[in-house]
Each structure stands twice: as C-alpha cells, then as structure tokens.
Amino acid sequence: MSAYTPEALIASDIDAYLDTHANKSMLRFITCGSVDDGKSTLIGRLLYDSKTIFEDQLAALEADSRRVGTQGQNIDFALLVDGLAAEREQGITIDVAYRFFSTEKRKFIVADTPGHEQYTRNMVTGASTADLAVILIDARKGVLTQTRRHSYLAHLVGIREIVLAVNKMDLVGHDEARFDAIVADYRAFAASIGIDRFTAIPLSGLTGENVATQATTMPWYTGLPLLAHLETVPIDVDARQAQPFRLPVQWVNRPDLDFRGFAGMIASGTVRPGDSVRVVPSGKTTTVARIVALGGDLTEAVAGQSVTIVLADEVDCSRGDVIAAADAPPEAADQFLATIVWMSDTPLVPGRGYQLKLGTQVVGATVQPPRHIVDVNTQAELSASTLALNDIGVAEVYADRAIVFEPYADGADLGGFILIDRATNATVAAGMIGSALRRAQNVHWQSIDVTREAHAAQKGQSPRILWFTGLSGSGKSTIANLVEKKLFALGRHSFLLDGDNIRHGLNRDLDFTEAGRIENIRRIGEVARLMADAGLIVLTAFISPFRAERDMVRSMVAPGEFVEIFVDTPLASAEARDVKGLYAKARAGEIADFTGISSPYEAPQSPDIRIDTTRESPEAAAERIVEHVIGVWSYDL
Structure with missing residues (x-):
C-alpha cells in the first residue's frame, strides 16, 4: 500500500481536490472496549489503508516499530495513535487521541478512547460528540466487563450506531463458531440496556483482514469490511433539522447603534425571516427580521450553521438565552432529574455548590444525594450516598436559577451538561437531563410590591x-x-x-x-x-x-x-x-x-x-x- 507524497499532492489539481473534499459528509466515531483489544492498532490500520500517512510519517513509524520490538515485516500501527510516553511504555491508551482521515466518499474524525476502567471518564469525553461507536472485542477473550461498561456509556450518551468489531480473528483461526458465540453473547447484553441493533464484523487490525478489504480467510462473512461500512452508514443529518428551531445565544452582536443581533450555532430546526420565535426563559415573542452570516443575509438557516439572528422587536435577550420556535419552545426549570457520570478523583459532596454549564448557560448548582447508582454489568440500581470516580448515578440537581433545557434523549445541545468545581475550575462530572421535577414546574416566584x-x-x-x-x-x-x-x-x-x-x-x-x-x-x-x-x-x-x-x-x-x-x-x-x-x-x-x-x-x-x-x-x-x-x-x- 503506497502513501501520499507531498510532491504528488502538489502536482494534483488543488482546486478540484479541495472542491471534492469540502462537500463530503463527516462521520465522528470512537473506538472503545477493554484494554489490549487492539483499538489503537485498528485506527492505525485505518489511517494506513486510507492512504493518509505521508512517507516521512511512515518511515518514522517503521523506525519506532523496530525500536519497541515489533518483529518481522509488521508495523506497530498503535504507535500512530498512542502519543504519550506512558502509553508507549505500557502499550496502553491513557488519553483520548483524535485523528482525522478521509476517503473518496467521506471524512472522518476518530477518537481512540482508553480501555482501563480508571480512564472511563476519558471514554465519556470522546463519546460525547460521536455519531458511531466501534466496540472492539478480543476474539480470544469475548465480552468483558469493560465491553459492557463502554457499551452502556455509548448508549447513555446517545450513540445509536454501534459496530461490534470482533478483533484478532487471526489468533482464533478465523473460527466462525467463535465469532457467532461472541455476537450472541453481546446481543443478549445489548438488548438488556436498550441497544436494539448493531453491526458485527470479524476482523484483524494487525493484518488488515476485513478492515479496508474483504478477507479471503473468512468466506463465511458476507458483510462489508469496516471501512466500507463507515463510508456508507447513514448519518441522520436531517433529524436535527426536522426538530423545532433552537438557537442558544452565544454573543450579543452590537457593532453600532443601528445593529443588534444574537449570534450562535443553530442546535436544531430551520429558521427563516418572518418566523415567529420565543426567547426562553423570559417567554417574550417576536419575529425574525434578518439572518446574517459571513457571506451576507440568508433566506434560510438550518441546524449546524453559525448565524446572527436579528429580531423585529427590541426584546430582552442575552448570552445563555435560547431563541426558539414560538409554538414549540424548550422547557425552563431550576430543578431536574439527571443521570450523572462522575469524572473526578474527589467524590461528589451532596449539597456543595458547583458550576453547571449547559450550552451557553452557566449557573450555580447543587447535587442531592443520588437516588441510586448503576452497576453497568448487571444494570442493578444500587443505593449510594455519593458518587465516586467513574460512578454513574441518578440524582436531583438544583440550579440557582431557571435554565433552558430539553431531555437529553431529544438533543444533547440542551440536554447535556458538565459540573465544574468552583475552587479548582476542574470538570468533575458530565450529566444528562431526564426531566424537570414536578415541584420545580409548580413553584414560581411571587411578585411582591414592597421591594x-x-x-x-x-x-x-x-x-x-x-x-x-x-x-x-x-x-x-x-x-x-x-x-x-x-x-x-x-x-x-x-x-x-x-x-x-x-x-x-x-x-x-x-x-x-x-x-x-x-x-x-x-x-x-x-x-x-x-x-x-x-x-x-x-x-x-x-x-x-x-x-x-x-x-x-x-x-x-x-x-x-x-x-x-x-x-x-x-x-x-x-x-x-x-x-x-x-x-x-x-x-x-x-x-x-x-x-x-x-x-x-x-x-x-x-x-x-x-x-x-x-x-x-x-x-x-x-x-x-x-x-x-x-x-x-x-x-x-
């Protein structure tokens, strides 16, 4: 397999190249699973087979492979991804490594997430922006604890496209029965946590079998190789556009007295000039006068675009507010139930004040003692008085003022939040809102005349x-x-x-x-x-x-x-x-x-x-x- 050379790229038609690649769809995916299942090796093989390694990188990779003791003609593809010295010394992944590559059909951003249980918080970070998860299983070991944990977390953060990559099939003699047994075992577990579909692929990251090309060693497998599946799996880009309009305001754009707009990225829906909108949480309604973008005014803007909205009336609106469809606004509440993944070595202190960041909103918040924590292996709900590192629990969260949100199942932009320690400014948890508490919806500030x-x-x-x-x-x-x-x-x-x-x-x-x-x-x-x-x-x-x-x-x-x-x-x-x-x-x-x-x-x-x-x-x-x-x-x- 040859690599791109800088000279070949320079000699190509640059304009045609850029036009071709600019209009490709983008798939974000993660690789996860237990330690030593071969995640980094698989990503390295994808980079190699997609011809996104330059010759100087390939030469360095070959030299590093010889230095760490790779035998024969094999290249240690994991070294392309495991950048930390500690990772190379131990042969494991610690941090989340992001890599970009492209094929003729699609662009990709892949996150290699760590397999060790103590780095589960890093896996959640990588999964939070992914469209698809490649869950690796060592064919010799089968479904392990961390396989279940990562599957649960991937499903929890909203990933619905799952690839079960049964790796190292070359080490089990490409045995179809072994593959079928692993798939059956995983299917039983997946159904118990709500994963109703997944694509299973037998492969070998080291040899490249069923990674980019069909493996002749496994004629019993008639599905697509991994790369072909990644190129063709549907990305539901239209789903967010079909939802009601939401624009979390990031910045009030007022360059002069004649212009006042509200800038941000559209989280969902479509907006056009003349549409009726509501500013939440204030509830004020108005219409869209203009949609301004870098190239000028737009007649329409959709989810994923960054625009500035000019409103027809001078309504009170600032950073943290949400401009939404007038007839389908999001909720606003100061108390809600959430699933929380604790990511700090210091346990949760119930009642302690944290900063809660949801989209462009930042408020003070406290977390009550958990209703329960989840055993990801058995899905049992266990009692607990706090949350420790890597715990997943359900708890009530009280904010010091109403925030605009939607259930996480309806969208991560207004449903996912992080908690920040006030003293250290460290992110201590990631959360997914389930619903507002009924008492929060029924309790309102009473206007008092004597101020x-x-x-x-x-x-x-x-x-x-x-x-x-x-x-x-x-x-x-x-x-x-x-x-x-x-x-x-x-x-x-x-x-x-x-x-x-x-x-x-x-x-x-x-x-x-x-x-x-x-x-x-x-x-x-x-x-x-x-x-x-x-x-x-x-x-x-x-x-x-x-x-x-x-x-x-x-x-x-x-x-x-x-x-x-x-x-x-x-x-x-x-x-x-x-x-x-x-x-x-x-x-x-x-x-x-x-x-x-x-x-x-x-x-x-x-x-x-x-x-x-x-x-x-x-x-x-x-x-x-x-x-x-x-x-x-x-x-x-």
Missing part, C-alpha cells in the same frame, strides 16, 4: 451580611456580638445569627459530617439572604470551614453585600482557650470531624476584613469592622 430596596430605605441603611469565619474558639461570636452592640447604639437595624444557637433550632437535625456542615451553611445563607431582603444588617458567626460554601452564600446576594470577616487565630491559640472543652474531646477521639483536628479548615484567600487576634483586641476589631461597614454604606449617619 428589598423599599425595606432598606425605610430603615435608612443598605443591607449587609457580615460573615464571621474562623476556627472554633477564635473569637467570632465575641467580636460579632460587640459589632452588633455598636450598630444597635448607632440606630442600625441588625440581627446576629450564631452557629451554636442555630444548631439548637433550625439546624438541629444536621450532623457535623462534611455534608452536614455544607447543608448547615446553605440554610444559614438562605436565612441571611432573606434578612438582607428585609433591609437588615445580618451578622453570622460560623466556623464555615469550606471556601465553596462561603462563595455560595456570596453569590446569593448583590455584589458588595457579603462581607467576609476572617477571624484569624492560630490553632494553638484557639486550642489553648478551649472554653467549651471541645478540642480536648477531639484530641481524645470523642468528637469526629472536628475542624482543625480531624476535619480541614480552608482559610479565606482574600477576605474583606482580616482580624489577627494575636495583635488586636476584640474591642478594637469591632471598632474597625463598624468603621469599614459604615464607610461603604450608601446612607450617611
């Missing part, structure tokens, strides 16, 4: 939440009490929420585990926000050990209303005071999850006010806090 601004004006002050945080025994409650006394003397309307007092009532049902502490702070944050809405200056004295929860409370109120006050006392000093005897009990093992001893305290990185209790008395600290707060009030004394 929070009116409450504040009546009291002659701007609301504030003074959030005191620090170790137990640091002096939070003492300083907060002094601050409130001074505010009261100045005629200010305030209220102090103390950690111990709240634990006697509102939060008496909560324990001191990490999840209990998070829920404790969430409830206090909601109460503090309501008090701030009433125009009060709220003082809270809680250990509140985790930054994520303090940031969550800050995000509940307007910028500047949350004042984080770090009462910075060394652990040794706080323990020396130990007026409640808690540290002694914690040291003796009588109190579990005690902050500073058996549970961490995450000190504020940039507090609004820092009190060093080793240098400043409580009275002086209280004076400084009052002076700071008065200095930012909008109403003078």
Whole structure:
C-alpha cells in the first residue's frame, strides 16, 4: 500500500481536490472496549489503508516499530495513535487521541478512547460528540466487563450506531463458531440496556483482514469490511433539522447603534425571516427580521450553521438565552432529574455548590444525594450516598436559577451538561437531563410590591451580611456580638445569627459530617439572604470551614453585600482557650470531624476584613469592622 507524497499532492489539481473534499459528509466515531483489544492498532490500520500517512510519517513509524520490538515485516500501527510516553511504555491508551482521515466518499474524525476502567471518564469525553461507536472485542477473550461498561456509556450518551468489531480473528483461526458465540453473547447484553441493533464484523487490525478489504480467510462473512461500512452508514443529518428551531445565544452582536443581533450555532430546526420565535426563559415573542452570516443575509438557516439572528422587536435577550420556535419552545426549570457520570478523583459532596454549564448557560448548582447508582454489568440500581470516580448515578440537581433545557434523549445541545468545581475550575462530572421535577414546574416566584430596596430605605441603611469565619474558639461570636452592640447604639437595624444557637433550632437535625456542615451553611445563607431582603444588617458567626460554601452564600446576594470577616487565630491559640472543652474531646477521639483536628479548615484567600487576634483586641476589631461597614454604606449617619 503506497502513501501520499507531498510532491504528488502538489502536482494534483488543488482546486478540484479541495472542491471534492469540502462537500463530503463527516462521520465522528470512537473506538472503545477493554484494554489490549487492539483499538489503537485498528485506527492505525485505518489511517494506513486510507492512504493518509505521508512517507516521512511512515518511515518514522517503521523506525519506532523496530525500536519497541515489533518483529518481522509488521508495523506497530498503535504507535500512530498512542502519543504519550506512558502509553508507549505500557502499550496502553491513557488519553483520548483524535485523528482525522478521509476517503473518496467521506471524512472522518476518530477518537481512540482508553480501555482501563480508571480512564472511563476519558471514554465519556470522546463519546460525547460521536455519531458511531466501534466496540472492539478480543476474539480470544469475548465480552468483558469493560465491553459492557463502554457499551452502556455509548448508549447513555446517545450513540445509536454501534459496530461490534470482533478483533484478532487471526489468533482464533478465523473460527466462525467463535465469532457467532461472541455476537450472541453481546446481543443478549445489548438488548438488556436498550441497544436494539448493531453491526458485527470479524476482523484483524494487525493484518488488515476485513478492515479496508474483504478477507479471503473468512468466506463465511458476507458483510462489508469496516471501512466500507463507515463510508456508507447513514448519518441522520436531517433529524436535527426536522426538530423545532433552537438557537442558544452565544454573543450579543452590537457593532453600532443601528445593529443588534444574537449570534450562535443553530442546535436544531430551520429558521427563516418572518418566523415567529420565543426567547426562553423570559417567554417574550417576536419575529425574525434578518439572518446574517459571513457571506451576507440568508433566506434560510438550518441546524449546524453559525448565524446572527436579528429580531423585529427590541426584546430582552442575552448570552445563555435560547431563541426558539414560538409554538414549540424548550422547557425552563431550576430543578431536574439527571443521570450523572462522575469524572473526578474527589467524590461528589451532596449539597456543595458547583458550576453547571449547559450550552451557553452557566449557573450555580447543587447535587442531592443520588437516588441510586448503576452497576453497568448487571444494570442493578444500587443505593449510594455519593458518587465516586467513574460512578454513574441518578440524582436531583438544583440550579440557582431557571435554565433552558430539553431531555437529553431529544438533543444533547440542551440536554447535556458538565459540573465544574468552583475552587479548582476542574470538570468533575458530565450529566444528562431526564426531566424537570414536578415541584420545580409548580413553584414560581411571587411578585411582591414592597421591594428589598423599599425595606432598606425605610430603615435608612443598605443591607449587609457580615460573615464571621474562623476556627472554633477564635473569637467570632465575641467580636460579632460587640459589632452588633455598636450598630444597635448607632440606630442600625441588625440581627446576629450564631452557629451554636442555630444548631439548637433550625439546624438541629444536621450532623457535623462534611455534608452536614455544607447543608448547615446553605440554610444559614438562605436565612441571611432573606434578612438582607428585609433591609437588615445580618451578622453570622460560623466556623464555615469550606471556601465553596462561603462563595455560595456570596453569590446569593448583590455584589458588595457579603462581607467576609476572617477571624484569624492560630490553632494553638484557639486550642489553648478551649472554653467549651471541645478540642480536648477531639484530641481524645470523642468528637469526629472536628475542624482543625480531624476535619480541614480552608482559610479565606482574600477576605474583606482580616482580624489577627494575636495583635488586636476584640474591642478594637469591632471598632474597625463598624468603621469599614459604615464607610461603604450608601446612607450617611
């Protein structure tokens, strides 16, 4: 098999070449399966047989193959894909490797996904944009645990075109009975998870049998070779166009006062000037005045095109909103049920605030304890209190405001989301929305005539939440009490929420585990926000050990209303005071999850006010806090 040379390509008719390839359809697919099933070798063989390896790459491949010990005339095609040094050393795939190749009939983007269970999250990443999955099975081993896991995940993320590639048939003597037994075994499993059809192909990635050409060694197989199947499998490009119109707004395009358009990629449907549309979640309706693209105005735009929509009326619309068909808009809700694939080494903390990104929307969200997790081998629904790395679970998700969505089964663009850790900015999970929770659809904000601004004006002050945080025994409650006394003397309307007092009532049902502490702070944050809405200056004295929860409370109120006050006392000093005897009990093992001893305290990185209790008395600290707060009030004394 010859390779393309740069000279041959330059000598060809470049214009004809580009025209031919520009109009080809594109198929995105993944290879997956258990470790050492031959995924990377198969992709390397596809690249080789499709003549997309240049001569210098081929020479380098042959040299690398000799260096790693490939014997005879065989080339180690896996080296084309396994780019990481660790992969080449171990002979496995760790990261997702994407490769592009093309034939006369179609263009392809293939993702080689890892087989090891600990890299399942990488497989989900590759599958999320794929149209088809090639699931490899080593003919010697048959259907394995990871075969089932990857099949389940591929089906879960919406891949409906499945190729069962029974690889290494040369190592089982091209035995038809062995192939039939594997296919029957897989068919039974596939039916149990909802895969109603797949194409089974016996092949050998190493020798190329049934990869690009029909194998003479397996005359009992009368189907297409893998590459021919990939070239001809239908891509349902018309399905998205047949769905109702959806345009998630990415950018408000306003180059001057005369032009205001809303740019984005059409997720589904077709749109024309004059069509009635609805902006979701606001619900405002209008019509399309213009459709603007790079080459000028369009008379029609379809799913997959990036355009700018100009609306006939000046309606409120911004990034994150969705312009949709007026008579078939998507849903909007702030609570929904989702299937979540956990992708972080750090387990889910129920109730902790994460960022949820769905399309162009980014909101704060919390995940409730899972209803269950799924055993992908048996499809059993198991009880669990959290989600660990590679777990697949069903849980309720609460967003801090309504988001526009559709069930994932209706479309990934508005049905699939990721969760991002606020502290590290790392993606920790991928999720697929099932449905809105009924209570989310039945609960609506009630319009109130007396606004929070009116409450504040009546009291002659701007609301504030003074959030005191620090170790137990640091002096939070003492300083907060002094601050409130001074505010009261100045005629200010305030209220102090103390950690111990709240634990006697509102939060008496909560324990001191990490999840209990998070829920404790969430409830206090909601109460503090309501008090701030009433125009009060709220003082809270809680250990509140985790930054994520303090940031969550800050995000509940307007910028500047949350004042984080770090009462910075060394652990040794706080323990020396130990007026409640808690540290002694914690040291003796009588109190579990005690902050500073058996549970961490995450000190504020940039507090609004820092009190060093080793240098400043409580009275002086209280004076400084009052002076700071008065200095930012909008109403003078």
